[in-house]
Amino acid sequence: MKKPLGERLVEEGVISQQQLDGALQRQRLRGGRLGHNLCALGYLDQKKLQASFRKPPECPQTVEDTGLDLFFIADLVLKHTLFLGEFTLAELVDRVKLPSHILDLAVEELRKEHFVKVKGASLYSKSSYQYCITEPGIRRASALLDVSRYVGPAPVTLEDYRDMVDLQTVRSLLVSQERVHHVFSHLVVSDRLLRKLGPALSSGKEIFLYGPPGNGKTSIAEAIAELFPGGIYMPHALLVRGEIINIYDPVNHTAMDVQNGGGAYDERWLLVRRPVVIAGGELTLRTLDLDFNPITKYYEAPLQIKANNGIFIIDDFGRQQVDPQLLLNRWMVPLDRRIDFLTLHTGMKFEVPFDNLVIFSTNIEPQQLVDEAFLRRIHYKFKVDYPTREQFEDIFRQVCQLNGMAFDKTVFGYLMKEFYGRLDIRYSACHPQDLVEHILADASYHGYPPVLTEETITSAWEDYFVRI
Numbered sequence: 001m002k003k004p005l006g007e008r009l010v011e012e013g014v015i016s017q018q019q020l021d022g023a024l025q026r027q028r029l030r031g032g033r034l035g036h037n038l039c040a041l042g043y044l045d046q047k048k049l050q051a052s053f054r055k056p057p058e059c060p061q062t063v064e065d066t067g068l069d070l071f072f073i074a075d076l077v078l079k080h081t082l083f084l085g086e087f088t089l090a091e092l093v094d095r096v097k098l099p100s101h102i103l104d105l106a107v108e109e110l111r112k113e114h115f116v117k118v119k120g121a122s123l124y125s126k127s128s129y130q131y132c133i134t135e136p137g138i139r140r141a142s143a144l145l146d147v148s149r150y151v152g153p154a155p156v157t158l159e160d161y162r163d164m165v166d167l168q169t170v171r172s173l174l175v176s177q178e179r180v181h182h183v184f185s186h187l188v189v190s191d192r193l194l195r196k197l198g199p200a201l202s203s204g205k206e207i208f209l210y211g212p213p214g215n216g217k218t219s220i221a222e223a224i225a226e227l228f229p230g231g232i233y234m235p236h237a238l239l240v241r242g243e244i245i246n247i248y249d250p251v252n253h254t255a256m257d258v259q260n261g262g263g264a265y266d267e268r269w270l271l272v273r274r275p276v277v278i279a280g281g282e283l284t285l286r287t288l289d290l291d292f293n294p295i296t297k298y299y300e301a302p303l304q305i306k307a308n309n310g311i312f313i314i315d316d317f318g319r320q321q322v323d324p325q326l327l328l329n330r331w332m333v334p335l336d337r338r339i340d341f342l343t344l345h346t347g348m349k350f351e352v353p354f355d356n357l358v359i360f361s362t363n364i365e366p367q368q369l370v371d372e373a374f375l376r377r378i379h380y381k382f383k384v385d386y387p388t389r390e391q392f393e394d395i396f397r398q399v400c401q402l403n404g405m406a407f408d409k410t411v412f413g414y415l416m417k418e419f420y421g422r423l424d425i426r427y428s429a430c431h432p433q434d435l436v437e438h439i440l441a442d443a444s445y446h447g448y449p450p451v452l453t454e455e456t457i458t459s460a461w462e463d464y465f466v467r468i
Helices: 005-011 017-030 034-040 046-053 070-084 089-096 100-112 135-147 158-167 177-183 191-203 217-225 324-337 372-377 389-402 409-421 431-446 454-464
Strands: 116-121 129-133 207-210 231-235 237-240 243-246 269-273 276-279 291-293 298-300 310-314 339-343 349-353 356-362 380-383
Touching (some): 005 034, 017 034, 034 046, 070 100, 070 129, 070 135, 089 100, 158 231, 158 349, 177 191, 191 207, 191 217, 207 217, 217 276, 217 356, 324 339, 324 356, 324 372, 389 431, 409 454, 431 454
Parallel strands (some): 207 356, 276 310
Antiparallel strands (some): 291 298
């Protein structure tokens, strides 16, 4: 088991035992996370705190350190050799992501069983040995593929995964007022909403964004993702009761380079940006459980596991193919207890950590979607309403600037009077971008520079709005 944060910081000499005791005493009196209390007392700054979370996992020195059985490792190696044909230990290290001295033990087991053999060597050291798979090895590897076609990096254990998620919890992050204003500087957001968002994000609790469509709920949710810098360590795969669960997903995860001064670390863990997983109308109950592939015979992790230590945005909530109340019932335990229960195809259930900052975004009034019991579980609920005229002008001005087009206040006044005012249409935050895109497309097609005039804005309006 990994040591608690306080013990690790003392062992590493970052803080003293006396400072830890003081922070724990403050935590008992005032609550909050240990890291926050250490920073509040001046014993630690945020940079050092985050560095302690980003420390690479230690490289396993023995088979026992991996949490895996030697025969499991040997079977995985043999499946790799079937595709490699001829190989060296270095090539296995690159694929299996375990140290060469551990893979050497696995290869020796395979040699004893006559599944692989040494074909040659350029030097006397084992690192230069050229191995190849034998006929019995091919038959054995084929049989193993019938059981599971997983041929990737060695998995980590469920216990190690739980410890790592806890160590990197999204609730450990400190969000400053300056950082919030910087991240939202490209959006026109009211000061009132920003003042409320800051404490909500710092708490790591769930957020419910609601309001009329086209006014920036999704943009706000995506901007929130930029508030959480740095990366987390995520395993390629997980081993649970002998079953493989694939976690790393290049669609939802962005790999980063490990800054470890060239030192060895456990390469079964990838450094990725804090995940931001977005699910919309395609979200169903099935996507929240393990996905077993009957052909490959291993699992794909559900979305909330891929989002661990990061953000899970449920966009357009209430428009899913499944009744929203059923989805909410599925979320009750994870939101309350920060754990989830998944089921293998054998019927076995197991507990996994649920460490997501969950953001619900919807165009529907909350009372029409969910009952009061669920709303109580959502700690922060913010309405993202229609912009004021001043905000709408700021958005329009910003959109023109971003697209290299001069903003003309006279033309903007014409738009307000002749269309929004005369037709009694509400301002939506999405309108400026949509109208300007029409002007840009028309200018590009006809080969002239885009200009904001009464003629171009009228043409854009007629193309954009439906006449009833």
